[in-house]
Amino acid sequence: MQRELKSLSDLVTGTHALIHHFSGGKEFKNRLLVLGFTIGAEVVVRQNLGSGPIIVSVKDSLVALGRGEAEKVVAEVLNKD
Amino acid sequence: MTELKQNSSAHPRNSITVALAGQPNVGKSTVFNMLTGLNQHVGNWPGKTVEFKTGELVLNETLIHLVDLPGTYSLTANSEEERIARDFIIREKPDVVIAIVNAALLERNLYLVAELLALDVPIVLGLNMIDVANQQGLRVEVNVLEAALRVPVVPIIASKNQGLMELIEAAQNLAESQVPLAPNRPDIRPERRPVLEEIRTLITGQVPQPYHEDWVALKLLEGDSEVMEMVERAAPKAWPRIQALLSQHEDAILDITGGRYEWIARMVRAAVVRPRPGPIVLTDRLDRIATHPFWGLVLLLGILGMVFWLTYHAAMPIVEWLDSAIFIPLANVVSIALANAPLWFSSLVVDGLIGGVGTVLTFLPILIVFFTVLGILEDTGYLARAAYVMDRFMHWMGLHGRSFLPLFLGFGCNIPAVMGTRIIEDRRARLLTILLVPLVPCTARLAVVSFLTPAFFGTGAALVTWLLVIGNLTLLVLVGIAINRLLFKGAHTAFIMEIPLYHVPNARTIGLYVWQNILAFLKKAGVLIVLISTIVWAFSWLPDGNVNNSLLAGLGRWLEPLGRLMGLNDWRLIVALLTSFVAKENTIATLGVLYGMGEQSVGLAARVGATLTPAAGLSFLVVQMLFIPCVATIAVIKQETASWKWTAFSVVLLLAISLIVGVGVYQLAALLNWGM
DSSP states (O other), X not given: OOOOEEEGGGSOTTEEEEEEEEOSOHHHXXXXXXXXXXXXXXXXXXXXXXXXXXXXEETTEEEEEOHHHHHTEEEEEEEXX | OHHHHHHHHHSOOSEEEEEEEEOTTXXXXXXXXXXXXXXXXXXXXXXXXXEEEEEEEEETTEEXXXXXXXXXXXXXXXXXXXXXXXHIIIXXXXXXXXXXXXXXXXXXXXXXXXXXXXXXXXXXXXXXXXXXXXXXXXXXXXXXXXXXXXXXXXXXXXXXXXXXXXXXXXXXXXXXOSSOOOOOOOXXXXXXXXXXXXXXXXXXXXXXXXXXXXXXXXXXXXXXXHXXXXXXXXXXXXXXXXXXXXXXXXXHHHHHHHHHHHHHHHHHHTTEEOSSOOOOOHHHHHHHHHTOTXXXXXXXXXXXXXXXXXXXXXXXXXXXXXXXXXXXXHHXXXXXXXXTSOHHHHHIIIIIIIHHHHHHHHHHXXXXXXXXXXXXXXXXXXXXXXXXXXXXXHGGGTOOGGGHHHHHHTTTOHHHHXXXXXXXXXXXXXXXXXXXXXXXXXXXXXXXXXXXXXHHHGGGHHHHHHHHHHHHHHHHHHHHHHHHHHTSTTOOOOOEEEEOOOOOOOHHHHHHHHHHHHHHIIIIIIHHHHHHHHHHHHHHHTTTSOGGGSHHHHHHHHTHHXXXXXXXXXXXXXXXXXXXXXXXXXXXXXXXXXTTSOTTOHHXXXXXXXXXXXXXXXXXXXXXXXXXXXXXXXXXXXXXXXXXXXXXXXXHHHHHHHHHHHHHHHHHHHHHTOOO
């Protein structure tokens, strides 16, 4: 089953997705991994206004990501609720 | 518990060291404050700008040294805080590490515990905020978690002072017990096991003390830069092979972190019960406003408005009272007492020392208001929301939302603004924010401007004042962009910020936060302020006590050619600017003295205005708004950057900006033939 791959910044509020890969540098990747953005982890986009930072929930915690950072996180789209 | 107590007194030991570890937002500082109270010492880690807190308490005849490690998400060398935390555990070998976790956020918080376990140090888990977890429909079975992890787990509610004695007793018992703990440790995923083994073999016998070979091998595979450097130096022969292995397994970090989280999931699976699905919690409801693109801004501006209201209506009356009820009478009493002493001595004591100490103390009410509000905003979790809302506006300068609040506080007073930059974790962003704070016009500067502008510009005064403020803020943005491009090579730190759950602020935590900040200001900045104020006094007194003949006046006359470029043909104006160095509002007092009038005199502004063309008046105001920071601000810049180099840079930067803009404004006016 082929699912759609998208940057977190392109996901609308309410989307559930699974982390697929990162396109940023090592330190960037490490910081996200530590916060629970491991490969295959489920995230929910809690707020995406189309510009500016977004809020994502992962492992019961809320994390704000700058727009540029969210662009570098690619996820597999699950559904929209 | 009582049984264990007797055990500990059977093996009396004088003192033990307990380190307190935890991720940010787990209530670790509340635990520390509750346990140590005022019995704590705040400083910096040697050679670092990271805060170092230690405290002491006595329990069952044992002296417990409690060391509060910096709050970190992991123990990889990603940040200075993480290096400090792990170096302390590895090198100082505390008897026990208490790891504080938030029960409502157990999985994420246990990540740090997974890393601590790899360091082979005795651990006690403090399961905090069990009340918050319950509210969210979560229940953590302490016994099950304890059995899974095989480390002592103590449920606590730090903000209500519940369970803390049991926690520290558990740490003491562990430190004094003879039975080594065999905790469950996270294992690496099978596919990476052979390479870990190979690296482990390659470094055997070559790792410097006190590092453990298992831990070093694991950190190498994680790509930890500090450990890689260490091994390259310690094992130069094996290094090429290790390096080759590491580049083949560059993505091992994905498996290691993923593996740790899988291990955590196994640990908590049986221990965390969700009797009912998580209700829509308070956080969600509050965030509909706090992070809303419009209402979030309204809320933030409302809160900031309240800060300034408190400053003017609560802090300023106290400042004025201190002045009129204490310092002026004190100065009078002292001058009478010193009537027979040499004139210079009584002037030194009254104008120099009492004046300097007065400057320091009059800042206290303002600092108390600012730090109380900042402490509440931080402790409730709102600060992260404010940073999120403001982030989009701070990006041009390479800054994040977190820099907005200190900068905005600068309108009240630059001193708490500089100290408030502590909420910015990233060192580069923090330094840049500190350098930009003095460009925010503080109340004292605005007071000088609003005193002089009506006399200079009549009905246009409001417009000119507004333009001056806008001018300052425009320069702030431009200077921010320039410093970021030139000095920091346009570096941009990733904006990744946890948004904590809201919680009720803890009075003791906030009280201690205010107290520690005030104490730091008095100890570090206070001395410097009194010292510099006294030096400036000496310049205005020497050689004969008449300011008109003083060294300061001489300096002003010597600088007159420079002043002329700005249309300031009168050395008295230059001296007024120079004395604003002690305190910005001094400009008016100095003008009063030099123009031979009382400082409150309504005629003063008009008299000064009469000697100046509008263009010269404008350039004077521009320079006043941009001039080097006051002594107190410089002292806190030194305190917060821990660097004379950056402090000097800030002074030179503002001196250059104020002179260039002052000359520029006057010359432009001359070119356009306006107000000459």
